Amino acid sequence: MREFPVSNLEKTFVLSGILQNKRLDGRRFHEFRKLEINFGKEWGSCMVSLGETKVLAQVSCSIERPKATRANEGLLFINTELSPMASPQFETGRQTDTSVLVNRFLDKCFKESKCIDLESLCIVAEEKVWNVRVDLNVLNYDGNLLGCSSIAALAALAHFRHPDVTSTGDQIIIHTPAEKDPIPMTILHYPVTISYAVFNGGEQIILDPTSIEEGGASAQIILAVNSYREICGLHLEGAALANPSFLLALTRQAAETAAVLVNKLRAALAEDAQLRSEGSTVAGFTECIHLDTVLALSQDRQKLGSAADFAHLTSRTDRMDLQDGEDSSGGTRVKVEKVGPGIADLITKLEFDPSGVKNQWMSSSSDDESSGDDETKQGETETTQSTRSEPMEDVVIVEPENKTKSKPKHEIYLSGDSEEEDTVMLTDLNPVDK
Template identity: 40%
Template structure:
């Protein structure tokens, strides 16, 4: 069975000893993230996320379906993760591993179960027609901290996506294409983001945005999901040695600072993309008028 190349004993001891001396291999501070870069595709809802050498592609798609019988007034939102073999030798197509399972669960709780997306706004005709949103998350390159990068990419993709405009007349619904009417942005009630703390030496040492090498050495991880208003959506801890409750409180305060920083980056990138699209539309109209 394929697996990731493991660190040697000397490499593990070197990383741990460096952390004990307040140093990381890439020279970052313990609470410093790598550079977060977002680039949007030509389609709405397509986002390429790069966090250091970790790279993830997120795509939002939409279709009209019949709602669930017990939720007639709610649209449908599903999240699908795919780990490509090009991201890591440990991943195989069609064989989900532990990383993929954890990532799916965290994102489900962070964005779907926290009601970040207003699913009632996706309803067209109660009990008959609703919009079904599907988020496809493709891991292209894995160099640690997949959860934080994927959550930032998914939130950015939802903010960037536009659904078709709809006109309802009685029991009939007309769905307009992008050429007929301007698509409509989604209704997001809040913007949750994940911050992962990797800890060592029983929680005495903790770092943010761990690389793949640091993840192989850590004793455990704590994922804190919250929005920029300081509202905690979830705190998840998978295995590892126990950590002190006071450490969790301290990490929550630090997570809020990072959430605000990431949110600013996402908003700024969205504004830049909107300006480019508006400029392109205006220039296209002017050129078409000149041609006539």
């Protein structure tokens, strides 16, 4: 389970912290992360969170023919899905070494330890049995995937109910939940997986490693232990450990940790069963959402002090924003607006563009009128100047008779294509010479 890429600098940093008896998340060496078990509204749906490692489990069943070698036993199939949603190094539709390890380890652990009574899944010997399928969907990967997956699979199997069946000769009747209550799975014991990361050849050992700690470890030991202190599975990865007493010491520690985890699992199952028996509304996976805690990278705003502490702050920008008023300094103003208790936002007000031109995005009506008057006056001035530059002896302007409005005397109208103007061209301006 070393598919998580870890750089050499990260490995050195983790190792230096381990040598100083420190972990990145502040835990002690033999301290487990926070475990949360939430059940869905349907039977057999469960979500387990172990720190930031989250696994969603769903159990389903169907009727199939049994194996020829075990004609009176039901079938159990475990499938693990690792997608890019869990971690970027995983690919959709491709079996990785991690997914193969989880499938094989849990399958051998559950079947060889006989924690599930497969004979109770038999309907008709050699003909029809229940095929129970456990789908594990990894939502987020942050180390100790086997430990989180084992708890999720056990919780989903213990929570699952399959329909009741009545066999009358060659006919089999599958009853709905309204007709007969579904039958729970028969689980004899709960083997949970405990993971250890080994550093410096066994000198430092940490429990429940994260993904970066797994990448920097020299070896990894995975034990499957139940509440009866029985070892149900063992997996070694990395450098070999030469001291046998070292493994025995780890198994004793793992047995104590497994007893605590199994008690939490049974308490969660008992609480869910009590809610359903009382007829209360099951919240489902909505309890997985924690609104009281927000991660550092998920905050949409930062908590600031009072508005008076930030009134002296100013800001500069090279882009044009919306105009929100004028400032005597002609620059950028910053307004502190209170959003909530202990929370404030800085609102920037840009009055003028750095080029010196006033912002035209939010021009007021008075500005529009003044600018329109200026353009009219400028156009009239240019018209007058261009008219005066031409020889006045060649053109005589006669105002149209249908013109109702009188124009100022100083305005001069040039000839053109307008229908409202009548132009008379005089070719001889000196009648005396005739």
